[in-house]
Amino acid sequence: MTAGGSGGPLLVTLGAGLVIVGILVWTGALSWFGRLPGDIRIERETVRVYIPLMSLIVVSAVLNLIFYLARRWF
Numbered sequence: 653m654t655a656g657g658s659g660g661p662l663l664v665t666l667g668a669g670l671v672i673v674g675i676l677v678w679t680g681a682l683s684w685f686g687r688l689p690g691d692i693r694i695e696r697e698t699v700r701v702y703i704p705l706m707s708l709i710v711v712s713a714v715l716n717l718i719f720y721l722a723r724r725w726f
Contacts, residue, residue, distance in 0.1 A: 685711075
């Protein structure tokens with residue numbers, strides 16, 4: 653990207669994606685994240701540790717599918 657170049661559409665797309673994720677979190681549509689079988693949750697009296705392994709695998713697979721379809725489409 654150069655100053656005044658064609659980076660605008662990329663920034664708008666990233667911003668729109670961030671807004672969509674924010675709305676999903678706000679409405680509770682992503683409440684499943686961290687609660688799938690395979691996610692590690694350690695809860696003690698003073699410590700809580702969440703390692704969302706399966707959730708991250710699902711997110712990775714969905715993003716890979718989206719990027720694959722975007723490359724094929726464009």
